[in-house]
Amino acid sequence: MTGKLRNYINGQWINSRGHAFLDVINPATGDKIAEVPAGSGEDIKYAAEKAHEAWLTWQNIPATQRIQYLFNMKRILEENESEIAAICTRECGKTLAESKGEMLRAIENIEVACGIPKLMQSGFSEDIATGIDEFYIRQPLGIGACITPFNFPIMIPFWFMPYAIACGNTYIVKPSEKVPMTMTRIFELFEELDLPPGVLNLVHGGKETVDALLEHPLIPAISFVGSSPVAKYIYQTGASHGKRIQAQGGAKNPVVVMPDADMESAVKIISDSAFGCAGQRCLAASVVITVGQTGEEFVKEITRAAGAKRVGNGMSDDVDMGPVITKESKERIETLIQKGLDEGATLLFDGRGINVAGCEGGYFTGPTILGNVNPASEIYNTEIFGPVLCILHTPTLEDAVSLINQSRYGNAACIFTRSGAAARKFRHDTKAGNIGINIGIAAPMAFFPFSGWKESFYGDLHGQSLHAVEFYTQTKVIIERWHDEWTRKF
Ligand code: NAD
Numbered sequence: 001m002t003g004k005l006r007n008y009i010n011g012q013w014i015n016s017r018g019h020a021f022l023d024v025i026n027p028a029t030g031d032k033i034a035e036v037p038a039g040s041g042e043d044i045k046y047a048a049e050k051a052h053e054a055w056l057t058w059q060n061i062p063a064t065q066r067i068q069y070l071f072n073m074k075r076i077l078e079e080n081e082s083e084i085a086a087i088c089t090r091e092c093g094k095t096l097a098e099s100k101g102e103m104l105r106a107i108e109n110i111e112v113a114c115g116i117p118k119l120m121q122s123g124f125s126e127d128i129a130t131g132i133d134e135f136y137i138r139q140p141l142g143i144g145a146c147i148t149p150f151n152f153p154i155m156i157p158f159w160f161m162p163y164a165i166a167c168g169n170t171y172i173v174k175p176s177e178k179v180p181m182t183m184t185r186i187f188e189l190f191e192e193l194d195l196p197p198g199v200l201n202l203v204h205g206g207k208e209t210v211d212a213l214l215e216h217p218l219i220p221a222i223s224f225v226g227s228s229p230v231a232k233y234i235y236q237t238g239a240s241h242g243k244r245i246q247a248q249g250g251a252k253n254p255v256v257v258m259p260d261a262d263m264e265s266a267v268k269i270i271s272d273s274a275f276g277c278a279g280q281r282c283l284a285a286s287v288v289i290t291v292g293q294t295g296e297e298f299v300k301e302i303t304r305a306a307g308a309k310r311v312g313n314g315m316s317d318d319v320d321m322g323p324v325i326t327k328e329s330k331e332r333i334e335t336l337i338q339k340g341l342d343e344g345a346t347l348l349f350d351g352r353g354i355n356v357a358g359c360e361g362g363y364f365t366g367p368t369i370l371g372n373v374n375p376a377s378e379i380y381n382t383e384i385f386g387p388v389l390c391i392l393h394t395p396t397l398e399d400a401v402s403l404i405n406q407s408r409y410g411n412a413a414c415i416f417t418r419s420g421a422a423a424r425k426f427r428h429d430t431k432a433g434n435i436g437i438n439i440g441i442a443a444p445m446a447f448f449p450f451s452g453w454k455e456s457f458y459g460d461l462h463g464q465s466l467h468a469v470e471f472y473t474q475t476k477v478i479i480e481r482w483h484d485e486w487t488r489k490f
Contacts, residue, residue: 010050011197017042027093027323028313030361036180039205044212051143051170054198059168063117093322095314106158108446113162138473140168146223153182159463160223164472235458246459250383251411255285259292261416271305273440275367279387289400306367323363330363333386340379345370410453
Protein backbone atom coordinates (compact mmCIF):
# COMPACT_ATOMS: atom_id res chain seq x y z
CA MET A 1 0.00 0.00 0.00
CA THR A 2 2.53 2.59 -1.16
CA GLY A 3 3.03 4.18 -4.57
CA LYS A 4 -0.17 4.75 -6.51
CA LEU A 5 -3.29 3.89 -4.48
CA ARG A 6 -6.17 2.00 -6.05
CA ASN A 7 -9.90 1.78 -5.52
CA TYR A 8 -11.61 -1.25 -4.00
CA ILE A 9 -14.80 -2.02 -5.92
CA ASN A 10 -16.79 -5.24 -6.08
CA GLY A 11 -14.22 -7.11 -4.01
CA GLN A 12 -11.28 -6.17 -6.25
CA TRP A 13 -8.44 -3.63 -6.20
CA ILE A 14 -8.66 -1.69 -9.44
CA ASN A 15 -7.07 1.40 -10.94
CA SER A 16 -9.05 4.61 -11.07
CA ARG A 17 -10.49 5.34 -14.49
CA GLY A 18 -9.15 8.88 -14.12
CA HIS A 19 -5.50 9.36 -14.97
CA ALA A 20 -4.50 12.20 -12.64
CA PHE A 21 -2.95 11.61 -9.22
CA LEU A 22 -2.41 13.82 -6.17
CA ASP A 23 0.54 13.59 -3.79
CA VAL A 24 -0.02 12.29 -0.28
CA ILE A 25 2.39 14.09 2.06
CA ASN A 26 3.66 13.26 5.54
CA PRO A 27 2.99 16.58 7.30
CA ALA A 28 5.72 15.95 9.89
CA THR A 29 8.45 15.82 7.25
CA GLY A 30 7.01 17.25 4.04
CA ASP A 31 7.94 13.99 2.27
CA LYS A 32 5.72 12.46 -0.40
CA ILE A 33 4.55 9.04 0.80
CA ALA A 34 2.03 7.94 -1.83
CA GLU A 35 -0.10 9.09 -4.73
CA VAL A 36 -3.90 9.04 -4.63
CA PRO A 37 -6.19 9.10 -7.68
CA ALA A 38 -7.71 12.55 -8.23
CA GLY A 39 -10.78 10.51 -9.16
CA SER A 40 -13.32 10.32 -11.90
CA GLY A 41 -17.08 10.13 -12.25
CA GLU A 42 -16.55 6.80 -14.03
CA ASP A 43 -15.21 5.27 -10.79
CA ILE A 44 -18.45 6.16 -9.01
CA LYS A 45 -20.57 4.93 -11.90
CA TYR A 46 -18.85 1.53 -11.75
CA ALA A 47 -18.92 1.37 -7.93
CA ALA A 48 -22.63 2.28 -7.85
CA GLU A 49 -23.52 -0.40 -10.39
CA LYS A 50 -21.64 -3.08 -8.48
CA ALA A 51 -22.91 -1.91 -5.07
CA HIS A 52 -26.44 -2.01 -6.46
CA GLU A 53 -26.00 -5.57 -7.75
CA ALA A 54 -24.68 -6.61 -4.34
CA TRP A 55 -27.57 -4.89 -2.58
CA LEU A 56 -30.16 -6.98 -4.38
CA THR A 57 -28.94 -9.97 -2.35
CA TRP A 58 -27.48 -8.26 0.74
CA GLN A 59 -30.77 -6.60 1.71
CA ASN A 60 -32.37 -10.04 2.15
CA ILE A 61 -29.67 -11.52 4.37
CA PRO A 62 -31.01 -11.51 7.95
CA ALA A 63 -29.62 -8.74 10.14
CA THR A 64 -28.45 -11.37 12.62
CA GLN A 65 -26.17 -12.74 9.89
CA ARG A 66 -25.08 -9.34 8.58
CA ILE A 67 -23.75 -8.33 11.98
CA GLN A 68 -21.46 -11.38 12.13
CA TYR A 69 -19.23 -9.47 9.69
CA LEU A 70 -19.13 -6.56 12.15
CA PHE A 71 -17.93 -8.75 15.01
CA ASN A 72 -15.02 -9.70 12.77
CA MET A 73 -14.48 -6.07 11.74
CA LYS A 74 -14.00 -5.17 15.39
CA ARG A 75 -11.53 -8.01 15.89
CA ILE A 76 -9.53 -7.04 12.80
CA LEU A 77 -9.21 -3.41 13.94
CA GLU A 78 -8.18 -4.50 17.43
CA GLU A 79 -5.59 -6.97 16.15
CA ASN A 80 -4.07 -4.38 13.82
CA GLU A 81 -4.29 -1.34 16.08
CA SER A 82 -0.59 -0.43 16.06
CA GLU A 83 -0.15 -0.74 12.31
CA ILE A 84 -3.27 1.27 11.47
CA ALA A 85 -2.42 3.95 14.05
CA ALA A 86 1.08 4.32 12.59
CA ILE A 87 -0.28 4.83 9.06
CA CYS A 88 -2.77 7.37 10.37
CA THR A 89 -0.06 9.31 12.22
CA ARG A 90 2.22 9.23 9.19
CA GLU A 91 -0.28 10.78 6.80
CA CYS A 92 -2.32 12.91 9.23
CA GLY A 93 0.36 14.11 11.67
CA LYS A 94 -1.44 13.48 14.97
CA THR A 95 0.36 11.58 17.74
CA LEU A 96 0.24 7.79 17.94
CA ALA A 97 -1.83 8.05 21.13
CA GLU A 98 -4.34 10.25 19.27
CA SER A 99 -4.50 7.78 16.37
CA LYS A 100 -5.16 4.94 18.83
CA GLY A 101 -7.81 7.08 20.51
CA GLU A 102 -9.77 7.50 17.29
CA MET A 103 -9.43 3.79 16.61
CA LEU A 104 -11.27 3.15 19.90
CA ARG A 105 -14.08 5.44 18.78
CA ALA A 106 -14.35 3.54 15.48
CA ILE A 107 -14.57 0.25 17.35
CA GLU A 108 -17.26 1.61 19.69
CA ASN A 109 -19.40 2.41 16.66
CA ILE A 110 -19.00 -1.13 15.31
CA GLU A 111 -20.04 -2.45 18.72
CA VAL A 112 -23.20 -0.34 18.75
CA ALA A 113 -24.02 -1.34 15.16
CA CYS A 114 -23.81 -5.00 16.25
CA GLY A 115 -27.10 -4.27 18.02
CA ILE A 116 -28.88 -3.57 14.72
CA PRO A 117 -31.30 -6.51 15.02
CA LYS A 118 -32.69 -4.74 18.09
CA LEU A 119 -32.15 -1.17 16.84
CA MET A 120 -34.07 -1.90 13.62
CA GLN A 121 -37.02 -3.31 15.51
CA SER A 122 -40.31 -1.60 14.89
CA GLY A 123 -43.76 -1.18 16.47
CA PHE A 124 -46.96 -3.23 16.20
CA SER A 125 -50.54 -2.29 17.17
CA GLU A 126 -53.03 -5.14 17.29
CA ASP A 127 -56.70 -4.44 16.59
CA ILE A 128 -56.56 -0.82 15.52
CA ALA A 129 -60.12 -1.72 14.50
CA THR A 130 -61.74 -5.10 15.07
CA GLY A 131 -59.62 -7.70 13.28
CA ILE A 132 -57.22 -5.13 11.79
CA ASP A 133 -53.57 -4.80 12.83
CA GLU A 134 -51.06 -2.10 11.92
CA PHE A 135 -47.27 -2.13 12.14
CA TYR A 136 -44.19 -0.71 10.53
CA ILE A 137 -40.90 -2.19 9.42
CA ARG A 138 -37.56 -0.60 8.61
CA GLN A 139 -36.00 -1.45 5.27
CA PRO A 140 -32.60 -0.45 3.87
CA LEU A 141 -32.41 2.31 1.27
CA GLY A 142 -29.96 0.79 -1.20
CA ILE A 143 -26.47 2.25 -1.48
CA GLY A 144 -25.06 4.62 1.13
CA ALA A 145 -21.89 6.68 0.84
CA CYS A 146 -19.73 8.81 3.10
CA ILE A 147 -17.40 11.66 2.18
CA THR A 148 -14.96 12.29 5.01
CA PRO A 149 -12.43 14.94 6.14
CA PHE A 150 -8.70 14.68 6.81
CA ASN A 151 -8.66 15.04 10.58
CA PHE A 152 -10.02 11.61 11.66
CA PRO A 153 -8.98 9.17 8.92
CA ILE A 154 -9.93 6.10 10.99
CA MET A 155 -12.97 7.09 13.04
CA ILE A 156 -15.30 9.15 10.88
CA PRO A 157 -16.30 6.54 8.25
CA PHE A 158 -17.35 4.34 11.19
CA TRP A 159 -19.93 6.92 12.34
CA PHE A 160 -21.93 5.75 9.32
CA MET A 161 -20.68 2.66 7.47
CA PRO A 162 -21.21 -0.11 10.08
CA TYR A 163 -24.80 1.03 10.67
CA ALA A 164 -25.53 1.30 6.95
CA ILE A 165 -24.33 -2.17 6.03
CA ALA A 166 -25.79 -3.82 9.15
CA CYS A 167 -29.16 -2.30 8.14
CA GLY A 168 -28.87 -4.03 4.76
CA ASN A 169 -27.41 -1.29 2.56
CA THR A 170 -24.25 -1.59 0.53
CA TYR A 171 -21.66 1.16 0.85
CA ILE A 172 -19.07 3.43 -0.75
CA VAL A 173 -16.42 5.20 1.37
CA LYS A 174 -14.75 8.29 -0.16
CA PRO A 175 -11.92 9.32 2.21
CA SER A 176 -10.16 12.67 2.17
CA GLU A 177 -7.58 12.79 -0.59
CA LYS A 178 -5.13 14.22 1.99
CA VAL A 179 -5.24 11.02 4.11
CA PRO A 180 -6.25 8.14 1.82
CA MET A 181 -3.74 5.53 3.06
CA THR A 182 -5.36 4.68 6.39
CA MET A 183 -8.70 3.64 4.91
CA THR A 184 -6.89 1.84 2.07
CA ARG A 185 -5.04 -0.29 4.62
CA ILE A 186 -8.24 -0.89 6.60
CA PHE A 187 -9.94 -2.12 3.42
CA GLU A 188 -6.98 -4.41 2.70
CA LEU A 189 -7.38 -5.89 6.17
CA PHE A 190 -11.15 -6.15 5.72
CA GLU A 191 -10.64 -8.52 2.77
CA GLU A 192 -10.37 -11.16 5.49
CA LEU A 193 -14.06 -10.50 6.30
CA ASP A 194 -15.02 -12.25 3.10
CA LEU A 195 -17.98 -9.93 2.59
CA PRO A 196 -19.96 -10.56 -0.60
CA PRO A 197 -18.32 -8.51 -3.41
CA GLY A 198 -19.79 -5.03 -3.77
CA VAL A 199 -21.07 -4.67 -0.19
CA LEU A 200 -18.18 -2.44 0.86
CA ASN A 201 -16.37 -0.25 -1.65
CA LEU A 202 -13.61 2.36 -1.44
CA VAL A 203 -13.34 5.09 -4.04
CA HIS A 204 -10.65 7.77 -3.89
CA GLY A 205 -10.85 11.25 -5.34
CA GLY A 206 -11.72 14.89 -4.92
CA LYS A 207 -14.51 17.13 -6.15
CA GLU A 208 -15.29 15.26 -9.36
CA THR A 209 -15.76 12.03 -7.41
CA VAL A 210 -17.93 13.78 -4.82
CA ASP A 211 -20.09 15.38 -7.49
CA ALA A 212 -20.59 12.00 -9.15
CA LEU A 213 -21.76 10.59 -5.80
CA LEU A 214 -24.17 13.49 -5.34
CA GLU A 215 -25.67 13.02 -8.79
CA HIS A 216 -25.80 9.24 -9.18
CA PRO A 217 -29.41 8.01 -9.26
CA LEU A 218 -28.60 4.64 -7.63
CA ILE A 219 -27.24 6.29 -4.46
CA PRO A 220 -30.07 7.53 -2.19
CA ALA A 221 -28.19 8.55 0.98
CA ILE A 222 -24.96 10.44 1.64
CA SER A 223 -23.18 11.27 4.88
CA PHE A 224 -20.65 14.09 4.84
CA VAL A 225 -18.20 15.49 7.36
CA GLY A 226 -15.99 18.48 6.56
CA SER A 227 -15.97 22.26 6.40
CA SER A 228 -19.23 24.25 6.51
CA PRO A 229 -19.16 25.69 2.97
CA VAL A 230 -18.67 22.21 1.50
CA ALA A 231 -21.28 20.74 3.91
CA LYS A 232 -23.81 23.27 2.67
CA TYR A 233 -22.93 22.51 -0.94
CA ILE A 234 -23.29 18.77 -0.35
CA TYR A 235 -26.64 19.26 1.36
CA GLN A 236 -28.05 21.52 -1.35
CA THR A 237 -26.71 19.55 -4.31
CA GLY A 238 -27.62 16.15 -2.86
CA ALA A 239 -31.11 17.30 -1.93
CA SER A 240 -31.65 18.72 -5.39
CA HIS A 241 -30.97 15.19 -6.68
CA GLY A 242 -33.56 13.78 -4.30
CA LYS A 243 -31.13 12.28 -1.80
CA ARG A 244 -31.09 12.06 1.97
CA ILE A 245 -28.16 14.07 3.25
CA GLN A 246 -26.54 14.45 6.65
CA ALA A 247 -23.70 16.97 6.45
CA GLN A 248 -21.58 17.86 9.46
CA GLY A 249 -19.69 21.11 9.08
CA GLY A 250 -17.10 23.28 10.77
CA ALA A 251 -16.97 24.77 14.23
CA LYS A 252 -15.67 27.47 16.54
CA ASN A 253 -16.20 26.00 19.97
CA PRO A 254 -16.43 28.26 23.01
CA VAL A 255 -15.52 27.31 26.57
CA VAL A 256 -16.77 29.36 29.51
CA VAL A 257 -14.63 29.44 32.67
CA MET A 258 -16.59 30.55 35.72
CA PRO A 259 -14.98 32.10 38.81
CA ASP A 260 -15.78 28.97 40.86
CA ALA A 261 -14.15 26.55 38.39
CA ASP A 262 -11.50 24.12 39.60
CA MET A 263 -8.74 26.07 37.91
CA GLU A 264 -6.08 23.38 37.85
CA SER A 265 -8.22 20.76 36.11
CA ALA A 266 -9.94 23.35 33.87
CA VAL A 267 -6.59 24.58 32.55
CA LYS A 268 -5.30 21.07 31.91
CA ILE A 269 -8.49 19.96 30.14
CA ILE A 270 -8.81 23.15 28.08
CA SER A 271 -5.17 23.10 26.95
CA ASP A 272 -5.55 19.45 25.86
CA SER A 273 -8.76 20.37 24.04
CA ALA A 274 -7.30 23.42 22.27
CA PHE A 275 -3.89 21.99 21.33
CA GLY A 276 -4.53 18.23 21.03
CA CYS A 277 -4.50 17.03 17.39
CA ALA A 278 -2.83 20.42 16.73
CA GLY A 279 -6.24 22.06 17.17
CA GLN A 280 -7.60 20.14 14.20
CA ARG A 281 -10.67 18.65 15.91
CA CYS A 282 -14.18 19.82 15.18
CA LEU A 283 -14.82 19.73 18.95
CA ALA A 284 -11.60 21.53 19.94
CA ALA A 285 -11.85 24.50 22.30
CA SER A 286 -11.01 27.52 20.19
CA VAL A 287 -12.43 30.38 22.29
CA VAL A 288 -12.29 30.75 26.07
CA ILE A 289 -14.64 33.23 27.72
CA THR A 290 -13.58 33.99 31.27
CA VAL A 291 -16.37 35.25 33.49
CA GLY A 292 -16.07 37.68 36.42
CA GLN A 293 -12.75 37.61 38.25
CA THR A 294 -11.38 34.52 36.47
CA GLY A 295 -9.37 36.18 33.71
CA GLU A 296 -5.95 36.90 35.15
CA GLU A 297 -5.34 33.56 36.82
CA PHE A 298 -6.64 31.61 33.83
CA VAL A 299 -4.40 33.49 31.39
CA LYS A 300 -1.33 32.89 33.57
CA GLU A 301 -2.02 29.16 33.90
CA ILE A 302 -3.08 28.42 30.31
CA THR A 303 0.02 30.21 29.01
CA ARG A 304 2.16 27.99 31.22
CA ALA A 305 0.29 24.88 29.97
CA ALA A 306 0.81 25.94 26.32
CA GLY A 307 4.54 26.33 26.97
CA ALA A 308 4.71 22.79 28.37
CA LYS A 309 3.36 21.14 25.19
CA ARG A 310 6.03 19.14 23.37
CA VAL A 311 5.63 19.70 19.63
CA GLY A 312 7.13 17.22 17.18
CA ASN A 313 6.75 14.21 14.94
CA GLY A 314 3.68 12.30 16.17
CA MET A 315 5.58 9.03 15.66
CA SER A 316 7.71 9.79 18.74
CA ASP A 317 6.30 8.79 22.11
CA ASP A 318 7.55 11.94 23.82
CA VAL A 319 5.42 14.32 21.73
CA ASP A 320 2.11 15.95 22.77
CA MET A 321 1.28 17.70 19.52
CA GLY A 322 2.08 17.00 15.87
CA PRO A 323 2.07 19.23 12.79
CA VAL A 324 -0.92 20.69 10.97
CA ILE A 325 -2.01 18.94 7.82
CA THR A 326 -0.46 20.96 4.96
CA LYS A 327 1.90 23.81 4.17
CA GLU A 328 -1.12 25.86 3.04
CA SER A 329 -2.88 25.17 6.31
CA LYS A 330 0.14 26.32 8.35
CA GLU A 331 0.37 29.49 6.27
CA ARG A 332 -3.36 30.15 6.64
CA ILE A 333 -3.23 29.68 10.42
CA GLU A 334 -0.24 31.98 10.81
CA THR A 335 -1.82 34.61 8.57
CA LEU A 336 -4.95 34.51 10.74
CA ILE A 337 -2.85 34.91 13.90
CA GLN A 338 -1.24 38.03 12.42
CA LYS A 339 -4.65 39.28 11.35
CA GLY A 340 -5.85 38.88 14.96
CA LEU A 341 -2.91 40.91 16.21
CA ASP A 342 -3.56 43.59 13.59
CA GLU A 343 -7.17 43.64 14.80
CA GLY A 344 -6.00 44.48 18.34
CA ALA A 345 -5.62 41.10 20.09
CA THR A 346 -2.74 40.60 22.54
CA LEU A 347 -0.15 37.89 21.85
CA LEU A 348 -0.01 35.83 25.06
CA PHE A 349 1.86 32.86 23.64
CA ASP A 350 3.39 32.62 20.16
CA GLY A 351 3.72 29.24 18.43
CA ARG A 352 4.85 30.61 15.09
CA GLY A 353 8.32 29.92 13.74
CA ILE A 354 8.75 26.76 15.78
CA ASN A 355 11.62 24.45 14.77
CA VAL A 356 11.45 20.70 15.23
CA ALA A 357 14.88 19.07 14.98
CA GLY A 358 14.94 16.36 12.31
CA CYS A 359 11.62 17.54 10.84
CA GLU A 360 12.71 20.74 9.13
CA GLY A 361 10.32 20.13 6.20
CA GLY A 362 7.28 19.63 8.47
CA TYR A 363 4.31 21.93 8.90
CA PHE A 364 4.52 22.86 12.56
CA THR A 365 2.76 25.71 14.32
CA GLY A 366 3.05 25.56 18.10
CA PRO A 367 0.32 26.40 20.62
CA THR A 368 -0.67 30.04 20.29
CA ILE A 369 -2.83 32.13 22.63
CA LEU A 370 -4.39 35.48 21.84
CA GLY A 371 -5.97 37.62 24.57
CA ASN A 372 -8.44 40.53 24.47
CA VAL A 373 -9.98 39.17 21.32
CA ASN A 374 -12.73 41.36 19.94
CA PRO A 375 -15.97 39.43 19.19
CA ALA A 376 -16.38 41.52 16.04
CA SER A 377 -12.93 40.54 14.71
CA GLU A 378 -12.19 38.06 11.93
CA ILE A 379 -10.05 35.87 14.21
CA TYR A 380 -13.01 35.43 16.58
CA ASN A 381 -15.48 34.56 13.85
CA THR A 382 -13.35 32.33 11.62
CA GLU A 383 -12.73 28.62 12.13
CA ILE A 384 -8.94 28.55 12.39
CA PHE A 385 -8.58 24.74 12.65
CA GLY A 386 -5.14 24.99 14.21
CA PRO A 387 -3.61 25.21 17.71
CA VAL A 388 -4.81 28.75 18.39
CA LEU A 389 -6.84 29.72 21.44
CA CYS A 390 -8.63 33.08 21.60
CA ILE A 391 -9.48 34.48 25.03
CA LEU A 392 -12.00 37.12 25.91
CA HIS A 393 -13.87 38.19 28.98
CA THR A 394 -17.48 38.88 29.95
CA PRO A 395 -18.83 40.16 33.28
CA THR A 396 -21.57 37.51 33.62
CA LEU A 397 -22.59 34.04 32.46
CA GLU A 398 -25.60 35.58 30.67
CA ASP A 399 -23.25 37.77 28.63
CA ALA A 400 -21.11 34.75 27.76
CA VAL A 401 -24.12 32.70 26.62
CA SER A 402 -25.49 35.62 24.62
CA LEU A 403 -22.11 35.95 22.85
CA ILE A 404 -21.96 32.22 22.14
CA ASN A 405 -25.47 32.21 20.74
CA GLN A 406 -24.56 34.88 18.19
CA SER A 407 -22.01 32.55 16.57
CA ARG A 408 -22.90 31.10 13.21
CA TYR A 409 -21.51 27.75 14.38
CA GLY A 410 -23.13 25.43 16.93
CA ASN A 411 -21.02 22.30 17.14
CA ALA A 412 -20.03 22.29 20.82
CA ALA A 413 -19.88 24.55 23.87
CA CYS A 414 -18.42 23.80 27.31
CA ILE A 415 -18.49 25.32 30.76
CA PHE A 416 -16.17 24.87 33.75
CA THR A 417 -17.89 25.50 37.06
CA ARG A 418 -18.69 23.95 40.44
CA SER A 419 -22.20 25.44 40.36
CA GLY A 420 -25.03 23.10 39.36
CA ALA A 421 -27.26 26.11 38.71
CA ALA A 422 -24.76 27.74 36.32
CA ALA A 423 -24.19 24.42 34.54
CA ARG A 424 -27.91 23.79 34.20
CA LYS A 425 -28.57 27.27 32.83
CA PHE A 426 -25.69 26.88 30.39
CA ARG A 427 -26.79 23.51 29.06
CA HIS A 428 -30.35 24.77 28.60
CA ASP A 429 -29.68 28.20 27.09
CA THR A 430 -26.68 27.54 24.86
CA LYS A 431 -27.39 27.01 21.17
CA ALA A 432 -24.98 24.19 20.32
CA GLY A 433 -25.40 20.51 19.56
CA ASN A 434 -22.88 19.05 22.02
CA ILE A 435 -22.51 20.50 25.52
CA GLY A 436 -19.67 19.77 27.94
CA ILE A 437 -19.87 20.44 31.67
CA ASN A 438 -16.31 20.34 33.01
CA ILE A 439 -15.43 18.48 29.79
CA GLY A 440 -13.05 19.78 27.12
CA ILE A 441 -14.09 17.67 24.12
CA ALA A 442 -17.84 17.02 24.24
CA ALA A 443 -17.63 13.99 21.94
CA PRO A 444 -20.75 11.81 22.12
CA MET A 445 -20.30 8.09 22.68
CA ALA A 446 -21.33 5.87 19.78
CA PHE A 447 -24.72 5.17 21.37
CA PHE A 448 -25.59 8.91 21.22
CA PRO A 449 -26.07 10.95 18.06
CA PHE A 450 -23.15 13.21 17.08
CA SER A 451 -25.13 16.39 17.19
CA GLY A 452 -24.43 19.82 15.69
CA TRP A 453 -26.47 22.98 15.18
CA LYS A 454 -26.58 26.00 12.89
CA GLU A 455 -23.82 26.05 10.23
CA SER A 456 -22.15 23.08 11.93
CA PHE A 457 -24.79 20.72 10.56
CA TYR A 458 -27.07 20.49 7.55
CA GLY A 459 -29.75 17.83 7.69
CA ASP A 460 -32.02 16.17 10.24
CA LEU A 461 -30.59 12.88 11.44
CA HIS A 462 -27.01 12.79 12.71
CA GLY A 463 -24.29 10.14 12.61
CA GLN A 464 -23.94 7.32 15.17
CA SER A 465 -26.56 5.46 17.22
CA LEU A 466 -30.27 5.29 16.42
CA HIS A 467 -29.94 8.39 14.23
CA ALA A 468 -27.66 6.45 11.86
CA VAL A 469 -30.12 3.55 11.82
CA GLU A 470 -33.01 5.88 10.97
CA PHE A 471 -30.93 7.67 8.35
CA TYR A 472 -30.01 4.45 6.57
CA THR A 473 -33.48 2.88 6.63
CA GLN A 474 -36.94 3.86 5.51
CA THR A 475 -40.14 2.93 7.28
CA LYS A 476 -42.94 1.02 5.69
CA VAL A 477 -46.33 1.00 7.43
CA ILE A 478 -48.53 -2.04 6.94
CA ILE A 479 -52.22 -2.30 7.82
CA GLU A 480 -53.69 -5.78 7.55
CA ARG A 481 -57.07 -7.41 7.82
CA TRP A 482 -57.38 -11.19 7.68
CA HIS A 483 -60.25 -13.55 6.95
CA ASP A 484 -62.83 -14.16 9.62
CA GLU A 485 -61.27 -17.39 10.84
CA TRP A 486 -58.05 -15.50 11.77
CA THR A 487 -59.82 -12.85 13.79
CA ARG A 488 -62.70 -14.80 15.27
CA LYS A 489 -62.99 -14.37 19.02
CA PHE A 490 -63.04 -17.65 20.92
P1 NAD B 1 -13.14 19.73 3.54
O1 NAD B 1 -14.50 20.29 3.57
O2 NAD B 1 -12.07 20.47 2.79
O3 NAD B 1 -13.15 18.25 2.89
C1 NAD B 1 -14.02 17.25 3.35
C2 NAD B 1 -14.34 16.28 2.21
O4 NAD B 1 -15.01 17.01 1.17
C3 NAD B 1 -13.12 15.64 1.56
O5 NAD B 1 -13.39 14.27 1.35
C4 NAD B 1 -12.95 16.39 0.24
O6 NAD B 1 -12.46 15.57 -0.79
C5 NAD B 1 -14.34 16.87 -0.08
N1 NAD B 1 -14.37 18.20 -0.71
C6 NAD B 1 -13.56 19.25 -0.42
N2 NAD B 1 -13.90 20.32 -1.18
C7 NAD B 1 -14.95 19.93 -1.94
C8 NAD B 1 -15.74 20.60 -2.93
N3 NAD B 1 -15.52 21.87 -3.26
N4 NAD B 1 -16.74 19.91 -3.53
C9 NAD B 1 -16.97 18.62 -3.20
N5 NAD B 1 -16.24 17.95 -2.27
C10 NAD B 1 -15.24 18.59 -1.65
O7 NAD B 1 -12.71 19.48 5.06
P2 NAD B 1 -11.28 19.06 5.63
O8 NAD B 1 -10.34 20.21 5.51
O9 NAD B 1 -10.87 17.75 5.09
O10 NAD B 1 -11.66 18.84 7.18
C11 NAD B 1 -11.68 19.86 8.13
C12 NAD B 1 -13.08 20.40 8.33
O11 NAD B 1 -13.95 19.35 8.75
C13 NAD B 1 -13.15 21.44 9.46
O12 NAD B 1 -13.98 22.48 9.04
C14 NAD B 1 -13.76 20.68 10.62
O13 NAD B 1 -14.43 21.48 11.57
C15 NAD B 1 -14.69 19.77 9.89
N6 NAD B 1 -15.05 18.61 10.70
C16 NAD B 1 -16.31 18.59 11.24
C17 NAD B 1 -16.68 17.53 12.04
C18 NAD B 1 -18.04 17.49 12.66
O14 NAD B 1 -18.39 16.49 13.26
N7 NAD B 1 -18.85 18.54 12.56
C19 NAD B 1 -15.78 16.48 12.29
C20 NAD B 1 -14.51 16.54 11.71
C21 NAD B 1 -14.16 17.62 10.91
